[in-house]
Amino acid sequence: MFDEKRKQTRRTASLRRDSARGVAAEEHAAYPCPAFPFSGCLIEHEHENDGSMIKSGYDVVILGAGHNGLVAASYLGRAGLSVLLLEKNDYIGGATTSQKVFPDYEARLSRYSYLVSLFPEKIIRDLGLNLELRRRATGSFTPYAKNGRHDGLLLSNVDKEVGRKSMIDLTGSDTEFEQLKKFYDLSRVFAEHCWDSMLEPLVAKEEFRRRFDVDDISREAWRSLAEEPVGLAIERYLQNDLVRGLAMTDAKVGLFTHPHDPSLVQNRCFLYHLIGNKTGEWKVPVGGMGGVARELEEAARRSGAEFLTGIRISALGLNGKSPSIEFEMMGKRQTIDARFLLVNFGPNVLAKFTGKPFQPDATDEGSVFKINMLLRKLPTLKAKKYPAAEAWCGTFHSDEGYEQMNLSYEQAAQGRLPDKTPCEVYCHTLTDNSILSPDLSEQGYHTMTLFGLDAPWSLFARDNATVRKEAEKKFLASMNQWLEEPLENCLAVGRDGALCLESKSPVDIEDSLGMYHGNIFHDAPTWPFATTKTQRGTWGVETEYENVFFCGSSAQRGGAVSGIPGHNAARKVLEAMKT
Numbered sequence: 001m002f003d004e005k006r007k008q009t010r011r012t013a014s015l016r017r018d019s020a021r022g023v024a025a026e027e028h029a030a031y032p033c034p035a036f037p038f039s040g041c042l043i044e045h046e047h048e049n050d051g052s053m054i055k056s057g058y059d060v061v062i063l064g065a066g067h068n069g070l071v072a073a074s075y076l077g078r079a080g081l082s083v084l085l086l087e088k089n090d091y092i093g094g095a096t097t098s099q100k101v102f103p104d105y106e107a108r109l110s111r112y113s114y115l116v117s118l119f120p121e122k123i124i125r126d127l128g129l130n131l132e133l134r135r136r137a138t139g140s141f142t143p144y145a146k147n148g149r150h151d152g153l154l155l156s157n158v159d160k161e162v163g164r165k166s167m168i169d170l171t172g173s174d175t176e177f178e179q180l181k182k183f184y185d186l187s188r189v190f191a192e193h194c195w196d197s198m199l200e201p202l203v204a205k206e207e208f209r210r211r212f213d214v215d216d217i218s219r220e221a222w223r224s225l226a227e228e229p230v231g232l233a234i235e236r237y238l239q240n241d242l243v244r245g246l247a248m249t250d251a252k253v254g255l256f257t258h259p260h261d262p263s264l265v266q267n268r269c270f271l272y273h274l275i276g277n278k279t280g281e282w283k284v285p286v287g288g289m290g291g292v293a294r295e296l297e298e299a300a301r302r303s304g305a306e307f308l309t310g311i312r313i314s315a316l317g318l319n320g321k322s323p324s325i326e327f328e329m330m331g332k333r334q335t336i337d338a339r340f341l342l343v344n345f346g347p348n349v350l351a352k353f354t355g356k357p358f359q360p361d362a363t364d365e366g367s368v369f370k371i372n373m374l375l376r377k378l379p380t381l382k383a384k385k386y387p388a389a390e391a392w393c394g395t396f397h398s399d400e401g402y403e404q405m406n407l408s409y410e411q412a413a414q415g416r417l418p419d420k421t422p423c424e425v426y427c428h429t430l431t432d433n434s435i436l437s438p439d440l441s442e443q444g445y446h447t448m449t450l451f452g453l454d455a456p457w458s459l460f461a462r463d464n465a466t467v468r469k470e471a472e473k474k475f476l477a478s479m480n481q482w483l484e485e486p487l488e489n490c491l492a493v494g495r496d497g498a499l500c501l502e503s504k505s506p507v508d509i510e511d512s513l514g515m516y517h518g519n520i521f522h523d524a525p526t527w528p529f530a531t532t533k534t535q536r537g538t539w540g541v542e543t544e545y546e547n548v549f550f551c552g553s554s555a556q557r558g559g560a561v562s563g564i565p566g567h568n569a570a571r572k573v574l575e576a577m578k579t
């Protein structure tokens with residue numbers, strides 16, 4: 001039907017396209033996009049929809065307006081295609097959003113994601129994004145008690161010698177420091193061989209492996225990170241339990257797994273945390289994650305993309321060449337046709353509209369507990385060696401010893417909240433205070449984010465409200481063991497007397513964003529190479545439906561704030577248009 005209509009309107013469409021391109025051409029001059037030359041488009045006639053002008057057909061409709069949908073929309077709009085994004089929430093950005101979580105305070109917190117490492121420089125350049133990603137002075141701080149004294153392991157991002165000395169205080173020599181460097185050399189080398197391929201079609205595993213067949217360290221990196229459980233390398237290189245735990249957290253964040261998991265999902269998770277832009281450094285986006293989403297939304301709007309928020313998809317027509325989307329907005333039902341449909345949410349949500357069963361893997365289970373906080377003052381640490389601002393401005397690890405996390409994993413796998421709940425805590429306002437009003441900043445307010453591990457969806461599924469409360473208590477207790485006074489005393493208080501603290505379990509995250517069982521990556525992270533014959537040479541975004549592609553985290557090489565699947569889906573569409 002869309003094809004038929006398209007023929008009738010072809011003449012008018014091409015006239016409109018010329019005038020539309022007049023505007024777009026200026027944008028393109030400002031932000032040249034050589035990888036995505038204009039590829040031709042068709043614009044259908046417009047009709048009024050509750051005040052917003054939307055057309056009855058688009059070249060590309062994107063379901064969901066997460067950051068990956070925005071990246072795809074920007075590339076495709078700049079290539080001259082008509083693009084519409086349909087978002088269920090009343091805001092744009094999905095898991096990349098800053099919100100005024102506590103209504104009485106002018107503080108915009110990164111409600112879900114908060115740090116950026118995997119967003120490629122190339123996408124920033126291609127789309128002319130004005131993103132400032134700021135280095136944290138401290139990489140990590142891990143408090144510990146030794147011989148009845150409180151101390152902490154501080155690894156600095158700006159002065160390696162601080163870390164060396166801190167490691168000597170913990171272990172008695174600098175051997176572990178040198179070993180840690182050697183261990184991270186494995187992921188550095190892996191990143192060297194892997195990173196640039198993330199924005200290219202997938203190659204076969206064997207071909208990918210051959211890239212590592214150049215020297216001993218590359219071969220070891222391949223073996224340790226792509227073939228054996230990463231726990232083996234951690235245990236081979238590192239002896240200190242706290243240091244082993246430090247390394248292991250990157251293999252667990254967001255997933256329910258352990259060092260020797262035969263699925264190797266922990267390896268994939270580890271790689272995603274260490275290969276970003278070949279450094280693996282996690283930086284604070286200035287203006288919070290909302291700053292990233294806003295910049296991407298502006299880029300998409302500049303490219304001509306249109307948006308509808310607060311919509312409810314009621315049906316998808318996916319059989320045949322031209323997908324159709326039926327949705328409701330403000331009580332009105334409408335149908336739109338598309339040449340291509342990009343799906344920003346995961347296969348679990350898509351399955352609701354196709355009638356086909358969603359068949360998740362056990363490794364797709366999400367494991368996350370997020371606490372967003374606003375503080376009146378920074379908590380005072382029992383460990384006094386480092387200035388509080390230095391200790392709090394990196395990743396603060398609590399109860400994340402290697403054996404401790406093996407135990408918490410086991411206890412959670414038995415169906416109960418662990419006795420000690422591992423977590424990491426971040427105070428972004430020490431790196432970027434622009435998310436606070438000047439007034440709050442002056443008064444010494446800070447935001448704080450706690451990301452809890454070994455909190456799988458299954459623990460919360462039956463009675464989310466009760467278990468969420470219990471988990472919140474445990475995570476706060478974990479933090480309080482390192483503090484002079486309880487964290488609760490440092491929290492800001494709302495006019496109604498409530499503490500400025502918001503907890504999100506995997507169940508809450510699925511409810512808000514659709515992420516399967518609260519999996520922050522939509523599903524288990526994937527390898528950066530083709531794992532089946534049919535994937536070879538593809539962009540890793542294909543679905544079983546013609547002209548329907550994933551453009552979000554669930555695509556191969558998706559997951560985290562990276563824009564990679566958005567870019568790759570756009571490339572796929574432009575390629576498909578040529579055939």
Ligand SMILES: Cc1cc2nc3c(=O)[nH]c(=O)nc-3n(C[C@H](O)[C@H](O)[C@H](O)COP(=O)(O)OP(=O)(O)OC[C@H]3O[C@@H](n4cnc5c(N)ncnc54)[C@H](O)[C@@H]3O)c2cc1C
Binds near residue numbers: 067115509
């Ligand atoms: C608590 C938490 C902390 C995280 N921390 C980090 C971090 O610090 N750094 C990092 O790199 N990554 C982090 N992540 C992961 C990262 O945020 C996500 O992987 C990434 O943002 C996903 O982007 P996306 O565009 O692929 O999908 P999403 O952001 O999930 O966007 C999908 C969009 O689809 C919409 N949608 C869902 N269902 C429907 C429907 N039926 N109809 C219409 N629209 C629908 C959603 O509302 C959403 O806007 C975190 C995630 C969470 C949850």
